[in-house]
Amino acid sequence: MTDRPREWRIEIAVLGVATLEAAAAAFTELSAIAGFGVLAVLALLLRHRWPMPAFVLVLPALMFLDLLVPAIVVLYTVAARFRSWWLIGGCGLVVAVCQYFPLPGPGMSFTTTELALNAMDSLVLACGSILLGRFLRTRHELALRLAEVKAARANERQLDAQVILTKERNQLAREMHDVVSHQVSLIAVQAAVVTVSTADPTARAAAAHIRTLSVNTLDELRHMINLLRASGSPATELAPQPTLTELRWLIDNSGIDTELTGELPTGVEAPVQRAIYRTIQEALTNVRKHAPGAKAIIEFGHDDTDLTITVTNTASSRPALALPSARHGLIGLQERAALLDGRFHAGPTADGGFQLRLRLPLT
Structure with missing residues (x-):
């Protein structure tokens, strides 16, 4: 609740400084290009929702009016919003070039040292905005990871108590x-x-x-x-054990992009259904914990003697938090498979993902 008023004060201060800079430039420049300052100030209002269009709008003011505040703020927003270094570096290079523009015109002369200093000044301006934006993004991600660690520790304490x-x-x-x-x-x-x-x-x-x-x-x-x-478990007392009829509900509520291929087995006994359900549940849990942003593929297959369930996830698309793990879930799945005379395998894939495979006899 205390961060919201502070953010509004910062926004008002940024708009005020940019408006003063644009007004000062309007008195000294031609009226034909003074409108670029208005566009740059308006772009500051759009930068949170549409950062790239706002970035384009501030470039003419930087190039023709030498307005630095809008360009710095919008480049900072782009660096804090996006993850691609190619995009961020390209925007920084464009800002540096536009700030260095125009080159000396007729009747103007600059020494090589002055041109080099101007180039360094332009690069420092762009790099400083980018580094500040990346610092803000890293701080935000660390705050999220810290909240996840606290939640994981609280959940661990609750599980220990249970x-x-x-x-x-x-x-x-x-x-x-x-x-x-x-x-x-x-x-x-x-x-x-x-x-x-x-x-x-x-x-x-x-x-x-x-x-x-x-x-x-x-x-x-x-x-x-x-x-x-x-009693003493998260489930309701005397709740029935899960079956394959609840598998679709488990997948839909996992929060993971999941693809289901093959046909669900029919006519299998309750212990086999529980083993399949728990294997998929553990796989999706591991994807959510150790591979955020990954896609999971669940495959059902069978031959004359065995039923095979394979859960494969792609590599993580977001940085994962290094949480300690004793692999109790995988050990429990191995024990379930052994009790049913089946086989269980878990290991990384060649593309950086992870795969769980459960093979159970049909008889």
Whole structure:
């Protein structure tokens, strides 16, 4: 909230300085070219939305009126907005040439030293604007990376807490199953023995009632154990495991440019569907973390014996943040494949991308 007023103050200050410079040049130049100063000031208003058209509009004022402020500001914006060094360098060279123009006219003479100094002055002007713009872009990217690191650390702390909670719940579930369930089962068995061995109707009714309560308690206890074992995870308690019917939703909500080729397998068992789903989910997660801006291609294929799923991503188009990774996700996928008598492979590709391949038997 505090940066917005400051940005507006900077904008007003830049426009004010550029307007004063254009007004001063209008008094000393011909009226025919004084309109270039107006175009240059108006270009400053357009530079955030249309930086390249604004860059073109400030060049005549730089060349004929020697207005430096609009050219410096627009070149700075171009350097901060675009990533291509060819484009930025070309714009900087154009600014340097236009600032150096015009060459000495009739009746004017400059020494070689003065021409060289003017050329150096033009290059320093262009390079300074470019470096300042790149500094702003780098600062913005670092701020984004820092926010990503903070989010990743917060997520890691949350995951650690969930792991600890899951372990405690599983331990409690085991204790309840091994101790309480065993004791209640013995009570139910003893009550059943009493109903058979006693001839007293009152004792038999009481024993039958105790047996009924014990059985109901066992059912509730098993339900509580299932809740404990299913809790402590990001998913909803007792949520069903994912299937291939949810694959399209996973791809559409991944935020990654993904291409799906081949036909989805039909008639496969639930463990195989879960392994396929988790493999694609892990691949898309890795693309989002380690290859921002990359495209993913998911291929389904099969022969007479095996089903093959391949997920390949291209090289990253944006700088990736070097986050620590223990490769637990890939290890988990290898274990899933081994449990299904399948094979799993993961490794980089020749073009700088990465590929995951899961091969599972159809039978």
